Amino acid sequence: MISDFTLASARAALRQRDISALELTNHFLTAIDTLNPVLNAFITVTPDLARAQATAADAALARGEHGPLTGIPLAIKDLFCTAGVRTTAASRILEPFVPPYESTVSANLLRDGAIFLGKANLDEFAMGSSNATSAFGPVINPWTRAGDNRQLVPGGSSGGSAAAVAARLALGATATDTGGSIRQPASFCGIAGIKPTYGRCSRWGVVAFASSLDQAGPIARTVEDCAILLGSMAGHDPKDSTSANIAVPDFAAACRRGVKGLRIGVPREYRSDDMPAEIETMWQQGLSWLRDAGAEIVDVSLPHTKYGLATYYIVAPAEASSNLARYDGVRYGARTDGADLIELYENTRADGFGAEVKRRIMIGTYVLSAGYYDAYYIRAQKVRSLILKDFTDVFAKVDALLTPTAPSAAFGLGERMEDPLKMYFNDVFTVPANMAGIPGMSVPAGLDANGLPLGLQVLGKPFDEETVFAVAQAIETAAQFTTQPSIRAKG
Amino acid sequence: MAYTIEGNTGPWEIVVGLEVHAQVISKAKLFSGAATDFGAPPNSQVSFVDAAFPGMLPVLNQECVAQAVRTGLGLNAQINLTSRFDRKNYFYADLPSGYQISQFEHPIVGTGVVEIELADGSTRQIGVTRLHLEQDAGKSLHDQSPTKTYVDLNRSGVGLMEIVSEPDIRSPEEAGAYLRKLRSILRYLGTCDGNMEEGSMRADVNVSVRKSGEPYRTRCEVKNVNSIRFVMQAVEVEAIRQIEVWESGGEVRQETRLFDSARGETRSMRSKEDAHDYRYFPDPDLLPLVLEQSWVDGLRAALPELPDTKRARYITDYGLSAYDATTIVDEQNRAYFFEGLIKQGVPAKIAANSVLGAISARLKSENLDFEKASPNKLNEISGVSISVLLGFKEQKISWQVANTIIQTTSVCSTEDAMREIAANEQITDTSAIDAAVDAIMAANPDKVAEYRSGKDKLFGFFVGQVMKAMAGKGNPALVNAAIKAKLG
Numbered sequence: 010m011i012s013d014f015t016l017a018s019a020r021a022a023l024r025q026r027d028i029s030a031l032e033l034t035n036h037f038l039t040a041i042d043t044l045n046p047v048l049n050a051f052i053t054v055t056p057d058l059a060r061a062q063a064t065a066a067d068a069a070l071a072r073g074e075h076g077p078l079t080g081i082p083l084a085i086k087d088l089f090c091t092a093g094v095r096t097t098a099a100s101r102i103l104e105p106f107v108p109p110y111e112s113t114v115s116a117n118l119l120r121d122g123a124i125f126l127g128k129a130n131l132d133e134f135a136m137g138s139s140n141a142t143s144a145f146g147p148v149i150n151p152w153t154r155a156g157d158n159r160q161l162v163p164g165g166s167s168g169g170s171a172a173a174v175a176a177r178l179a180l181g182a183t184a185t186d187t188g189g190s191i192r193q194p195a196s197f198c199g200i201a202g203i204k205p206t207y208g209r210c211s212r213w214g215v216v217a218f219a220s221s222l223d224q225a226g227p228i229a230r231t232v233e234d235c236a237i238l239l240g241s242m243a244g245h246d247p248k249d250s251t252s253a254n255i256a257v258p259d260f261a262a263a264c265r266r267g268v269k270g271l272r273i274g275v276p277r278e279y280r281s282d283d284m285p286a287e288i289e290t291m292w293q294q295g296l297s298w299l300r301d302a303g304a305e306i307v308d309v310s311l312p313h314t315k316y317g318l319a320t321y322y323i324v325a326p327a328e329a330s331s332n333l334a335r336y337d338g339v340r341y342g343a344r345t346d347g348a349d350l351i352e353l354y355e356n357t358r359a360d361g362f363g364a365e366v367k368r369r370i371m372i373g374t375y376v377l378s379a380g381y382y383d384a385y386y387i388r389a390q391k392v393r394s395l396i397l398k399d400f401t402d403v404f405a406k407v408d409a410l411l412t413p414t415a416p417s418a419a420f421g422l423g424e425r426m427e428d429p430l431k432m433y434f435n436d437v438f439t440v441p442a443n444m445a446g447i448p449g450m451s452v453p454a455g456l457d458a459n460g461l462p463l464g465l466q467v468l469g470k471p472f473d474e475e476t477v478f479a480v481a482q483a484i485e486t487a488a489q490f491t492t493q494p495s496i497r498a499k500g
Numbered sequence: 501m502a503y504t505i506e507g508n509t510g511p512w513e514i515v516v517g518l519e520v521h522a523q524v525i526s527k528a529k530l531f532s533g534a535a536t537d538f539g540a541p542p543n544s545q546v547s548f549v550d551a552a553f554p555g556m557l558p559v560l561n562q563e564c565v566a567q568a569v570r571t572g573l574g575l576n577a578q579i580n581l582t583s584r585f586d587r588k589n590y591f592y593a594d595l596p597s598g599y600q601i602s603q604f605e606h607p608i609v610g611t612g613v614v615e616i617e618l619a620d621g622s623t624r625q626i627g628v629t630r631l632h633l634e635q636d637a638g639k640s641l642h643d644q645s646p647t648k649t650y651v652d653l654n655r656s657g658v659g660l661m662e663i664v665s666e667p668d669i670r671s672p673e674e675a676g677a678y679l680r681k682l683r684s685i686l687r688y689l690g691t692c693d694g695n696m697e698e699g700s701m702r703a704d705v706n707v708s709v710r711k712s713g714e715p716y717r718t719r720c721e722v723k724n725v726n727s728i729r730f731v732m733q734a735v736e737v738e739a740i741r742q743i744e745v746w747e748s749g750g751e752v753r754q755e756t757r758l759f760d761s762a763r764g765e766t767r768s769m770r771s772k773e774d775a776h777d778y779r780y781f782p783d784p785d786l787l788p789l790v791l792e793q794s795w796v797d798g799l800r801a802a803l804p805e806l807p808d809t810k811r812a813r814y815i816t817d818y819g820l821s822a823y824d825a826t827t828i829v830d831e832q833n834r835a836y837f838f839e840g841l842i843k844q845g846v847p848a849k850i851a852a853n854s855v856l857g858a859i860s861a862r863l864k865s866e867n868l869d870f871e872k873a874s875p876n877k878l879n880e881i882s883g884v885s886i887s888v889l890l891g892f893k894e895q896k897i898s899w900q901v902a903n904t905i906i907q908t909t910s911v912c913s914t915e916d917a918m919r920e921i922a923a924n925e926q927i928t929d930t931s932a933i934d935a936a937v938d939a940i941m942a943a944n945p946d947k948v949a950e951y952r953s954g955k956d957k958l959f960g961f962f963v964g965q966v967m968k969a970m971a972g973k974g975n976p977a978l979v980n981a982a983i984k985a986k987l988g
Contacts, residue, residue, distance in 0.1 A: 089555075090554060090555045096554070098554070103554065106554065108553070108554065108555075109548075110548060110553075112555060212555070212557060213555065213556075213557050214555040214556075215555050216554045216555050217554075217555065217785075219784075220784035220785050221784035247559065248557060248559060249557050249559075250557065250558070250559055250560065250785060250786050250787055251784075251785065251786075251787065327781060328784055330589075330779075331587050331589050331598065331599055331779070331781070334589060334591065334597065334598020334599060335552040335554070335596060335597045335598050337591065337593075337598065339593055339596070339651070340551055340552070340553075340596060341553065341554075350592075350593055350649070354591055374779065377589070377779035377780075377781055378777055378779060379777045379779075382779075382780075382781070386781060
């Protein structure tokens with residue numbers, strides 16, 4: 010059954026010519042036709058382009074040429090600019106925007122033979138943890154609570170990517186993670202996702218949210234699938250000054266390393282009284298799996314973690330307030346005219362941005378203002394360097410850290426919208442990795458009492474995604490997570 | 501004597517600091533690969549980075565960095581091995597990203613000094629506070645349509661060096677001398693073409709006035725003045741305006757003003773209260789700029805000889821007057837022209853006199869000067885001048901003839917010059933000179949008698965007559981000697 014394919018097994022089937030890229034692509038396009046009206050995982054579907062790419066992939070396969078991803082259908086988060094294909098960032102202000110260029114990450118995937126099914130929904134400008142801020146409507150989580158049909162959020166901001174992969178509408182997806190936007194939706198949707206080290210993937214051509222935190226990464230059903238995708242997405246890009254000139258290792262091989270002899274840290278600050286007991290239980294389960302696989306478990310301290318979220322909500326909005334200044338209606342995107350330039354700006358931005366984006370622009374503008382800059386932005390940068398130092402100190406003693414990915418399972422659509430702080434709290438475990446620039450991966454580890462997936466997060470040293478993959482693979486293998494969401498493509 | 505302006509309450513000193521925006525000479529913009537040529541059709545030199553399209557990122561152009569370091573070295577300034585780029589946030593239609601990338605807290609170049617020469621022969625040191633790199637904005641065109649403003653982004657992202665002086669300038673003359681010297685240094689370095697008409701060099705002028713011995717009073721900034729003459733005028737009229745404000749019992753308010761060159765006045769643009777809050781913060785798209793000392797040393801070793809060094813060398817090695825030396829080095833092309841003559845064996849003083857005299861006159865008669873003339877034109881005139889001045893040195897032609905040939909615009913090549921020299925070659929044959937002198941004496945017996953009775957001044961009359969008879973070709977020294985001998 011095609012729906013049972015992982016990316017790795019689909020690739021093997023393509024290479025053995027058991028299935029053609031076109032068959033595979035048509036299968037997913039049909040599945041999207043059926044389920045996207047329910048899930049709203051895609052903002053734009055590109056069937057003609059996908060079929061043309063599939064035909065080219067089949068021709069290449071027939072010639073015996075195969076790249077790492079030849080014939081593999083993917084969803085592309087609608088934050089990655091795609092040449093000739095509308096790129097909206099889930100915002101009204103970019104609704105009509107068709108970029109004439111291809112982001113480096115998506116270009117790398119095309120270079121390796123991937124097929125793009127369409128552009129995945131997300132929180133507007135990647136600002137959100139529920140995918141409810143999209144101007145194109147919320148994404149619905151393919152999972153539901155046992156015996157309860159109420160719709161749940163897929164997490165955010167990469168909710169469309171996560172929902173599409175979980176519902177078997179694509180073999181994998183690109184995503185981005187500024188404060189947890191890959192890991193939290195992966196956890197909510199029962200799939201895997203990795204935010205690599207800052208600088209591992211080029212940010213060129215990715216609509217910017219917070220430049221010092223944004224990092225692209227893959228979402229897929231298995232750890233190995235993520236490793237295969239990241240191998241294609243990553244690499245030095247001279248067009249991004251913050252892209253690291255470091256060779257891309259064989260991530261897929263690293264998945265098979267095992268964890269024997271690794272020291273795994275358990276940061277005590279990630280434990281809190283209001284964390285649901287089942288998450289604590291699952292965390293302990295994860296640690297005992299790793300212990301059984303030969304790892305040593307070590308208690309560690311990250312004393313500044315408690316400031317991570319507060320610091321994040323200064324740094325990220327500050328950068329966003331500046332990054333989003335370019336959406337002014339003058340050169341591209343949506344415009345609402347006005348009597349003069351100021352009115353044009355005001356009308357365009359008032360109509361073009363949603364409430365959450367406006368809130369963050371205002372927070373960011375405020376913290377950068379004269380008189381507040383030192384108290385907020387400068388102090389936040391100082392705390393940020395302390396958070397990084399925490400990790401540096403801890404990684405002198407351990408090889409990786411294990412934590413829960415999120416403080417809860419997926420919540421109901423419409424919940425938490427009235428209280429932004431409650432929503433921001435979703436990112437409490439994921440934000441520190443962005444502040445420090447280190448890699449973090451969420452891997453499904455089990456179900457809560459309602460039958461909803463819960464993820465565990467593996468954090469690693471900068472540019473040591475290989476260890477992260479090895480640890481995540483060990484958990485995946487032990488967890489034997491085979492439950493599937495209630496809404497998914499069949500056949 | 502310090503410069504002052506006389507008010508009703510006595511003399512006022514003026515205090516001036518200049519912020520000069522100098523466009524970096526570089527094929528590409530500061531953070532994008534787009535070209536920087538002046539005068540290209542609107543929006544033809546714009547990359548997606550310059551137009552701030554979604555997901556576009558700046559990549560620092562290393563050539564612009566090298567140009568800034570060269571300039572810093574030319575200003576005897578501290579080079580900061582670590583500097584940083586910040587975002588200066590404000591909304592305007594010709595600022596596509598909504599922020600200008602600049603260096604706010606950590607500029608690439610720190611304190612330096614510029615030495616200026618004044619008309620009375622004195623020199624002064626003007627401190628340089630800093631030099632930093634930043635992007636230029638685009639251009640808003642308000643005159644293309646009655647209802648719309650058009651935007652040309654060709655200039656958007658072009659690299660600028662902002663060079664900030666200390667408030668060390670005390671007169672309009674010093675302001676002019678500072679700008680001329682700065683421009684001259686930039687041109688020698690090849691880091692900015694200094695062309696104020698095309699906007700590749702612009703000045704913001706900070707002016708305040710005070711009574712002698714007082715601390716600084718409130719200053720006003722006159723924005724974007726685009727010629728040296730206008731800067732000097734702006735300093736003067738703004739100082740006079742401020743003196744009037746103070747003397748009428750008012751208070752000068754800190755504000756930004758515009759210079760209206762047509763009316764010769766400054767006008768308020770915006771007050772300090774209306775000033776933007778630029779929300780500076782480090783640009784997260786760029787890493788700190790870290791330079792290697794050895795790389796800086798390499799740039800230092802490759803610097804051309806700069807005006808101050810050249811001027812000193814002209815005075816000591818060539819025996820030129822301070823004034824001549826200053827005038828020649830002021831313009832890079834003029835100095836190179838002068839040195840070209842010397843290299844071909846023209847004695848320095850002859851070369852200097854000719855460069856400042858006949859050669860400048862020749863350029864002027866062709867509606868040119870050393871700055872405007874093309875390299876080909878300068879080569880052509882150089883070839884002519886070398887032949888002619890060597891002819892003078894070898895006494896083939898007189899100084900007067902030499903000057904005449906150089907200034908003849910139809911003489912355009914070495915061949916033309918050689919022909920003219922041959923046609924005007926001096927007569928050194930003493931028997932021919934003697935014969936000419938004899939003939940003139942024979943024709944003017946009365947003048948001979950007057951001379952011999954003590955009217956020495958008539959000597960010049962005889963020289964003139966003999967030269968005229970010899971069609972100006974008689975060797976002046978030999979003619980003089982012959983007349984002196986024969987008149988006794």
